[in-house]
Amino acid sequence: MLTFHPLLTNHAVLQHGQPLRLSGWADPGQQVRVVLESRQFHSVCLATVSPLGRWHAVIDPRDTGGLVLEGSSANAADPLPPGTTMTLHVEAGAEHVDLVDLVMGDVWFCSGQSNMEMPLRDALDGEAHAAGAEDAFLRLFTVPRRSTLTSQGRFGESAWLRSSPSVALQFSAVGYHFGSHLRRATSRPIGLIQSAVGATPVETWVRLGLLKSNPDWWPILDRAKESLEAFPDPEKRYADRFAAWDHDTDLAEREGRPLPGAQPKLLCPGHAWTPAGLWNAMVAPATDFPIRGVIWAQGASHPERAFQYRALFRALIRDWRAAWGDDAAGAGVRDLPFLFVQEAAFGPRRAEPGEHSWAELRKAQAMALAEPRTAMAVSLDIGETANIHPVRKQPVGDRLALAARAMAYGHDTPSSSPVVASVRVEGETIRLRFDHAEGGLKTSDGGPVRGLAVSAGAGPGAGDTSRGNRGFVWAEARIEGSELVVWSPAVPKPAAVRYAWAQNPEANLVGATGLPVGPFRTDDWRGITVDVK
Numbered sequence: 024m025l026t027f028h029p030l031l032t033n034h035a036v037l038q039h040g041q042p043l044r045l046s047g048w049a050d051p052g053q054q055v056r057v058v059l060e061s062r063q064f065h066s067v068c069l070a071t072v073s074p075l076g077r078w079h080a081v082i083d084p085r086d087t088g089g090l091v092l093e094g095s096s097a098n099a100a101d102p103l104p105p106g107t108t109m110t111l112h113v114e115a116g117a118e119h120v121d122l123v124d125l126v127m128g129d130v131w132f133c134s135g136q137s138n139m140e141m142p143l144r145d146a147l148d149g150e151a152h153a154a155g156a157e158d159a160f161l162r163l164f165t166v167p168r169r170s171t172l173t174s175q176g177r178f179g180e181s182a183w184l185r186s187s188p189s190v191a192l193q194f195s196a197v198g199y200h201f202g203s204h205l206r207r208a209t210s211r212p213i214g215l216i217q218s219a220v221g222a223t224p225v226e227t228w229v230r231l232g233l234l235k236s237n238p239d240w241w242p243i244l245d246r247a248k249e250s251l252e253a254f255p256d257p258e259k260r261y262a263d264r265f266a267a268w269d270h271d272t273d274l275a276e277r278e279g280r281p282l283p284g285a286q287p288k289l290l291c292p293g294h295a296w297t298p299a300g301l302w303n304a305m306v307a308p309a310t311d312f313p314i315r316g317v318i319w320a321q322g323a324s325h326p327e328r329a330f331q332y333r334a335l336f337r338a339l340i341r342d343w344r345a346a347w348g349d350d351a352a353g354a355g356v357r358d359l360p361f362l363f364v365q366e367a368a369f370g371p372r373r374a375e376p377g378e379h380s381w382a383e384l385r386k387a388q389a390m391a392l393a394e395p396r397t398a399m400a401v402s403l404d405i406g407e408t409a410n411i412h413p414v415r416k417q418p419v420g421d422r423l424a425l426a427a428r429a430m431a432y433g434h435d436t437p438s439s440s441p442v443v444a445s446v447r448v449e450g451e452t453i454r455l456r457f458d459h460a461e462g463g464l465k466t467s468d469g470g471p472v473r474g475l476a477v478s479a480g481a482g483p484g485a486g487d488t489s490r491g492n493r494g495f496v497w498a499e500a501r502i503e504g505s506e507l508v509v510w511s512p513a514v515p516k517p518a519a520v521r522y523a524w525a526q527n528p529e530a531n532l533v534g535a536t537g538l539p540v541g542p543f544r545t546d547d548w549r550g551i552t553v554d555v556k
Contacts, residue, residue, distance in 0.1 A: 025049045025118040030312045031111070032182040036128045036162050036214025038313035039105045042083040046311065048076045049115040055080070058112040064103075072115070077176075103127050105211040106160070126160065128212025129205070130314040131427075133198035134228065134306070135321035137221030137412055138364065138419075146196035146416040152203075156191035160212040161202050163194045166309075168220050170227065170293050170300030174307040183214070195219060197364070200420025201318055201427070208428055216314070218305045223295050224324040225332060228306065229339050230346070231299035240335065242285070242556040247298050250290040261289035272327060279378040279492055281551050282327050310346040316360035316431055317343065318423050322384055323366055323411060329383035329552040333390050340394050358396045360430045362423050365389065365399050365541055367413050368406030370526040376476035376495040381526035383550045385542045398426035401440045401541040404467065408527055422538065437461070440538040441505070446520070446545045452510040453477065453517050453545070460505035462535025472500040474530035477511050480518030480546065493548060495521060507532075519546035 027047040037043055045057055049072045057068040057080040068080040103109075104127065111122040133139055143149040143156075163186055167179035184190045191199050195217045202213045220227075226234055226243045234240045253261065264287040271283045290296050322332065340361050347359060365388045366381065385403075392399055400422035405415040429438035441460040446453060457464060466472055476495040498511040498520070509520050523530035523542035532540040 025055075025113065025115045025120055027113070027120070027122065028312060029178040029181070029308050030164065030183075030216070031122060032164075033122050034124045034126075034162055034183040034185055035122070035164075036126055036130050036183065036212055037109075038130045038315060039103070039127045039211070041313040042081050044311055044313060045080045045082070045111065045113075047078055047113070048072075049078055049118070051076050053078075053115045056114040059109055060112075061107055061109045063107070078115075105129070126162070126212045128160065128162075128214055129209075129431075130214040130216065130312070131198075131202070131205075132216050132218065132309065132314050132317045133195050133201070134218045134317065135319045135364075136219060136223045136324060138323070138367075138416075139195055139197055139318075139320040140217070140219035140221050141196050141412055141416065142193050143196040143199050143416075144192040145412075145414065147414040148417075149192065149196060152199070152417070153188045153192045156186050156188050156199070156203075158186040158203075158206060161186035161206050162212070162214045163190055163199075163202075164214065164216045165194065166216065166218040166305045168295075169304040170220075170295050170297050171304040172297070172300065174230075174303045176308055178305070178308050196416035197320060197420045197423070198318070200417045201423045202420075204421050204424035205427060208424065208434065209432055216309060218301075218309070219320075220295050220301055220305070222324055223301060223321070224328075225321060225335050225339060226298045227296055227301040228321070229299060229302055229335070229342055231302075233338055233342050234298055237334070237338075239331065239556060244298055246285065246288070247290055247296070250288060251292065251297075254289060254291045256289055261287055276379060276551065277377075279551065281553070282380060282555050285328055285555055286325065306343070307346070314347065314359065316362065316427065318362045318364075318427075320364040320419075322388055323369075326380040326384040327552060328555050329380050329387045330550060330554075331552075331556060332384060332387040336387065337391050337394055340391060340397065360396050360398070360427060361394070362398045362400065362426045362430075363388065363391065364419055364423065365401050365403065367402040368404070368408075368527045368530075369411045369413075370408065372408065372527045372529065373525060375492060376497060376521065376524065377492040378551045379524070379526045380552050382524040382528075382542055382544075383552050386544065389541060389543075396430060398423075398430055398439065399541070400426060401539050403523060403528070403530060403541060404533075404539045406527065437534070437536045437538070441532075441534045441540050443543050443545070448517065449508075451515050451517070452508050453520050455507045455509065455520065455545075457505050457507070457534075457540070460534050463504045464502045464507060464540075465533060465535065466502075466531045467533045467537070467539070468531055470531065472502065472507070472532050474523045474528045474532070475500050475509055476521045476524065477509055477514045477517040478519045478521075478546070479514050479516050480548075495519075519544065519548075521545070
């Protein structure tokens with residue numbers, strides 16, 4: 024039976040500037056005739072179905088040798104400009120299928136867990152935003168939720184839809200706001216692929232081979248194997264283990280001690296926590312479909328493994344780029360933009376500075392900026408004490424879009440939160456200089472800077488966890504342009520500064536454009552998640 028790649032449906036957005044990879048399934052050995060045409064051109068391509076029943080056709084719009092141009096609006100430099108609307112006609116034996124209203128534009132893959140998955144209907148002012156969502160050139164595709172043990176070639180049933188009030192309400196709020204911003208800023212057609220599942224750890228989103236490649240990640244596989252073997256656990260041993268783990272972890276965190284280990288999780292067959300399961304079912308089928316970049320929001324499922332996240336998240340970025348590069352063969356795709364969200368504030372607020380796994384998780388996320396062509400949207404300021412799913416999604420989408428505009432579209436627009444560039448001890452103070460602080464620093468509420476702490480770093484509290492807060496005390500600060508001078512009368516010889524180092528910190532430092540400064544620390548003392556695998 025003649026069928027198409029799961030992302031080739033009516034109304035699909037095809038990535039501009041890369042070879043158009045058209046594929047599907049038919050009876051082995053059949054000859055497939057592919058005709059792609061618009062008012063200005065048509066292209067004919069022949070393919071033979073493989074013994075596995077797969078056919079592929081590649082049309083490179085940068086090579087007009089394969090196109091018959093029929094209008095002056097098309098040219099050799101850009102025969103298929105963004106906005107070109109096309110029809111695809113495919114024949115195999117007696118079967119023929121047409122796809123209509125395909126459009127050239129930019130495709131972004133929107134992935135992660137619940138804060139990417141949250142639909143517009145559940146976000147702040149979602150109904151009002153949806154009322155203005157009618158846009159024929161913003162197109163949305165939702166990957167069905169599924170976890171499998173082996174890599175898949177197809178998703179479940181889904182299709183590209185033009186944005187409308189009813190369609191937008193069901194789609195990722197972060198994704199929708201990101202795409203709407205890009206539509207306004209670029210006028211290009213934008214396609215968004217939502218592939219997200221709430222409450223999922225990072226290891227479900229990577230290839231199994233990647234997890235097997237590093238001994239530090241083998242405990243993930245061991246835990247999953249043990250859990251699947253224990254399912255369904257009628258004696259509720261896993262429930263008891265989780266309750267004990269939760270109690271011990273909370274106590275250790277409050278006392279600033281190393282955490283007792285990773286969360287015990289009971290998995291059933293097809294569970295979303297199955298290592299590589301979501302990669303297999305919800306990412307792999309898309310990797311031979313060229314995209315412009317990725318936006319990502321994930322991390323909250325395993326803050327106790329923050330130190331492990333440092334390497335595993337960066338490995339995910341490299342692995343996804345390799346997968347799209349190998350399969351889609353797009354120019355420069357190995358450096359495709361990867362834009363991610365740092366976790367928002369959440370949970371109880373503590374009276375004194377100390378250690379916390381969530382602070383270490385945000386640090387681990389920020390360390391991924393060492394990978395080329397990455398950007399991070401700080402969302403600390405939109406968090407809610409009692410809600411791990413903050414409803415203010417428009418600022419998140421807008422911040423990701425600002426990063427995309429700067430990185431992918433070359434727009435000269437402020438896109439990064441200020442970040443610490445240098446640290447210098449000056450007697451009783453520490454001076455911090457920030458990059459991306461053009462126009463200077465300020466506070467969001469006009470008051471003193473909050474959320475800073477300093478430590479002398481001497482004695483038994485330095486570099487270990489024998490003292491729960493390593494001698495940190497709340498600090499004062501003075502803003503001097505793009506620099507911050509920090510001190511405390513209680514610490515005459517400061518050695519380290521931390522800012523917003525908590526699960527739900529009180530923090531108000533921003534750049535001149537209002538983008539918030541993310542959590543940071545100037546020390547490299549051993550964290551409480553280092554030994555958790």
